[in-house]
Amino acid sequence: MPLYETLSTEKLIVVLDIGTAFTKFGFTSEFAPRYIIRSEVRCKKTNSLRRICDYNSPEDLYDLLVEFIHTIYFKYALTSPKDRPIVIVESLLCPTLFRETLAKVLFLQYEVSSILVLPSHLVALASLAIDTALVIDVGYKEAVTIPICYGLPIVQAWQALPLGGEYIHYNLKNLLSNCNTGIQNLSETVLEDIKIRCCFVTKSSRAKQLNLAKSEIVPPPDVKYPYAGAETLLVAGKIREKVFEIMYEEDNDHLCLSTMILDAILKVDIDLRQKLAENLVLIGGTVMTLGFKARLKEELQKQLLNERYQILNIKEFRFHSPPCKENYAAWLGGAIYGATDFLSMKAVSKDFYLREKHLPDWINLKDVTNMKLPDYTTRVL
Amino acid sequence: MSYITGPDVVKYACTCGLLKPIPQLYFCKHCLQIRCRFCVCHEVDSIFCGKCSENIPSAEARVKKNRCANCFICPSCQQELSTRIASKGPANPDDAKSPIKKTYYLSCYFCRWSSRDVGIPDQPSATGGWPERENVHINRLQEVLDTYKQIMHSEKQQKESDKRKQRGKFVSYTDKTGVTASALRKRIGLPDIPHAMLKKPKPPEPAVAKAEVDELPESIFTEPIKLMEVTTIEQRLMQPECQPLTVDKLFPVHKQLSIKQSLRCRTCEHNVSKPEYNPNSVKFKIQLLAYCYIPEVRFVTVEPLRAGQTVELIIKFTNPTQYQTTITILDLDLDEQAQYVEEQKLIDLTQNLEQALSLQEKQPMSLPSLPYSSGSQPSSLLSLPRLPSVIVKPRKIFTETNCDVAIPESSFILPPRDDAAEYDDSSEVHNFEDDPKLIKWRKSNKAFVKLAVTPRADLKLGDEVVCGFTMQHIYTNVLPPAVENKQPQKYDHKVRVFLTLGKVVGSE
Structure with a gap:
């Protein structure tokens, strides 16, 4: 570590919100993430991109996370993770295997000094006060x-x-292959791009008409989407309007x-x-x-x-x-929490982890009954 | 690297249990163990810009948010932008001598995006002054953050003062007499002000929810969308703050800086790789690559593989070091490795136990809230002394070998590498007493070795045949300059090598 870095008072503390599709990464006391990147790593063996959520075994997840955290720190954060705190924003419903493996990777492989785990739903309110x-x-x-x-x-x-992006993609894929003959396996990226650029959520009054055999509404204009170099996909106006309807179909x-x-x-x-x-x-x-x-x-x-x-x-x-874009609202809360003394008061330290061998969780009775442990769901206000 | 990597046919087992081809391995001279990317400690060595090749000190990089101040990338296709000159006519058209005014704009050579497309005015200087976009919510967010900081600070101080009160042995004078400080103040006619620490900071103004929401624009049902004008998700996420929906709001993005990494062995804390500081240099100050120290095994040829039949395999051994070495081929003993893995786990356990015991002993002395003993003192948290690394736990080697190797009885010698030997046409004379059954041919520091391998009888057609053996070689350590005994030290070093021979073919 260079000399001048130790002299400066504040250290950069990484805030990470690992989502299924995108990971939000930035530093505390900043108001926007530095990067929003896909949560995927390149597999060394097959040389293909693999999403972190597609793990087959705990060991596999461990390897994926090691690779992913490495990219985050050495490609984007440009700091060493060693002996620094880190703030993780995650859902309260995050699988235990995932959070435990993440803690293992951070503490044992990257030797962070402490981890502050924040529930995403709660911290999202921080920016709204x-x-x-x-x-x-x-x-x-x-x-x-x-x-x-x-x-x-x-x-x-x-x-x-x-009901999320994945389900929308699945629906869009079906609708598109029905209306374009011969096109079967549209990749996730193409589907996402079509969804982002062409589709929208229609009004309730029009939605009723959509399912009728004889509708009075005029569908929105079709879009010709360039696909695979020479081909064109026809994204019909009806599809553009209809894709998000599954969110409200009981x-x-x-x-x-x-x-x-x-x-x-x-x-x-x-x-x-x-x-x-x-x-x-x-x-x-x-x-x-x-x-x-x-x-x-x-x-x-x-x-x-x-x-x-x-x-x-x-x-x-x-x-x-x-006061931010919705996709990083939870991350922003994490960045605000991490900038306060909350970090030093509630973070799980390395000593604690090495002794207890697990990350405190609200679902774990051992942690809930033992009040000495860092309170997982405490708040600032 | 001009090293022929090819398909990974020959793999070496790293100490941590992963199998990797030799160019991806390091050899720590101090602990005489193979290390790989997975089991070394990575560190940021120096930060530089990949386009202008300028070294940027880490403090400066931090201020500039890890981005180069001068280089930009295209917001449309993420390639680098170039600065282009546009010359305007002379300032005074009548005066022929007046200088031609030059202005600069940014342009992408790949997708033809230019800063003029989005209405950024041309700049009078080549290097800078490009407009930056500000976060519109910054004032509000800063206000919220500042209040939160105050709240947490006062809460923390409160906690600490509570602790102090509990521990205090001396009863304060006012407590004894039953006169509190505020009562005393009232009596002598001073205004009653609460203690600075008890004063609660004012919470920030809460946000107000609205019943009105952004309605879907009517035009979406009638007007066709122009795909080229709507940004893709990559383009949006390049600028996380504003995430523009249309291409006319794209702004040039500062180029992300890159780093040079140094790698450190976790066991002995010595560097295994340290690059030179200059970003233009591809050399290293320290580079302990395994292929400079460990004999390399290359696959030459094998007879068609048939299940249950012994075939001849020829592999090449190369000695990369300046010292003569002896190679012995031993049985691949995976149980031994498994035992080593268990041992490491045991060591880890006992260490933890000791640690826990020592912590318990210390407990009465430390603060009552042990779980955050480091947390209660944030200054110590942020300036922890350099702790020894936690060693990455080795794992078992998982690869299944399905082919037996007949272990040769004798070992063979590899002469040192001689760079001049290639140009030496005179026929080489070796005085090694080679076992003709083992050595097929040799030249300078290379030897071609014959091995008899038998794929297992239960293999089916098309199955991959993998064989493995342990290579023991003599490693001559020159690291501690041998002053007392002039002889460099020699060690036996063992490596497990795995070869993927190919697929089983049908019987004749």
């Missing part, structure tokens, strides 16, 4: 709703459905994105329901789609008329607009 809200995270793999009341995540009221259990949110509200105390409905916070990359918020509002209002939700007695839904 509020302490009660219903946080809806629509990411790649799933949509997860957790109410936060007075700075505490109400974990028992969580709701999750596999499944066999009558569940969809809007019911999920209302169910979460139903599960919390009666006095908090009104307040939660007036503080909706949307985070995650999928919510950035054109028209997403407007449609969600319409759908929520529509579901309120349903008998199930009559008892809610909610008049109005209000949405927060965070």
Whole structure:
């Protein structure tokens, strides 16, 4: 380590939000991530890109994470991870295997001095300076709703459905291969690009017409999408409009994105329901789609008329607009938390990890009963 | 590297249990062990810009957010942008002598994007003054962050003062008399101000939720979209702050800096690779690559492989060092490696136990909240002394060998490398007593060795045949300058080598 680096007072502390599709990376006390990169690494054996979430075994995940953290530190952060703290933003529903392996990689392979693990739903509120809200995270793999009341995540009221980017891609793929003959295996990147550039969430009034055999609406113009050099994919106007409809199609259990949110509200105390409905916070990359918020509002209002939700007695839904892009809202919260003394007070130190051999978790009874351990769900406010 | 890597037919087992071809391995001279990328400690050595090849001190790189101040990349295709000159007419058209005014703009040679496309005005100087985009929410976020910092700070001080109170042996005078400080203040007529530490900082103004949301523009249903004007996800994520939706909002992006890495052995803390400081130089100050120290095995030829039949395999051994070495081929003993892995685990366990014991002994002396003993003192957290590395736990070698190697009885000698030997036409005379069954041919520091291998009888057609053996060679250590005994020290070093021979072919 060069001499002048040790003299400077503050060290750069990495904040990492490893998502299924994209990883947000930056430093504490900055207000935007330095990079948003795909969560994938190049496999040495097959020389193909592999996503981190596609691991086959714990050892495989360990190797993938070693490679991925290496790229983060030595390609983007340009610092040594050794003897520095790191802030990890993760979902409260993150698989235990993943967080344990990540802790193992960071402590044993990269020798970080401490890890501060922050629940993404909670910290997303930091930039808004509020302490009660219903946080809806629509990411790649799933949509997860957790109410936060007075700075505490109400974990028992969580709701999750596999409605995310992945499902949209799957739907888009089916719709496209139906309308373009001979095109079967569209890659994930092409699908994502079509989704990002052509598709949008339509209005509720038009959505009803979409499923009718004889609709009165004029579909939006078609898009000719250049594909594989010489070919052209026809992205019909109807597809552009229809792709996101699966978010509001009720499944066999009558569940969809809007019911999920209302169910979460139903599960919390009666006095908090009104307040939660007036503080909706949307985070995650999928919510950035054109028209997403407007449609969600319409759908929520529509579901309120349903008998199930009559008892809610909610008049109005209000949405927060965070001072950042939604896809890195949780990361920004992590960067704010990490910049305060919270880091030194609550982080899991290397000594602690080497002694206990695990990362404290809210689900682990051993950690919950032992109050001496760093409190996993504490808040700033 | 002009080294012929080819397909990884011959793999060496690293001490940590991974199999890698020899160019990817390092050899630590101090602990005499093979190391690889996975089991060394990586460090950032120097930071430089890949385009202008300028070294940038790490403090400066930090201020500039790890980006080069002068070089830009194209926001459209991520290639490097070039600065181009546009000359405007002379400032005064009537005066022929007035100098021609030059202006500069950025242009991409690959996708023809230019800074003029997005309406960035041409700059009068070549190096700089390109407009930067600011985060619009920065004031609000800074305000929020500052208040949070204050809140946490006061909370922390509160905690510490609580601790101090608990430990305090002396009862304060006011506590004894029952007169509190604030009562005392009132009595003497001073305004009652709470203690600075107890004063709660004002929480930031909470954000207000709105019932109105951005509606979907009506035009989307009628107007065709121009694909070329909508940005792709890569283009958006290049600029995470603003994530522009259309191409006319793309701004040139500063080029990301690169680093030179130095690698350190975790066991002995010595460098195994350290590059030169100059970014233009491809040389190294320290470069302990395995192929400079460990005899290289290359696959030459093998007879068609048939299940259960013994065939002849010819491999080439090359001695890369300046010292003569003796090579002995031994049985591949994977159990021994597994035992080593277990041993390391055991050492790890006992160390932890000792550590835990010593911590328990120390406990009464340290602060009550041991779990964050380092956390309660952030200054010590940030300036921890250099701790010895945790050694990466070795793993078992997983590769299945399905071919038996007949272990030769004798060993053979490899002469030292002589760079001049290639130009020496005079026929070489070796005085080595070679076993003709083993050595087929030899030239300078190379020897071609015959081995009899038998693929297992239960192999099916098309199965990959993998064989392995342990190569023991004599490594001559020159590192500690042998002052007392002039002879450099010699060590027996063992490496496990795995060869992928090919696929089983059908019977004749």
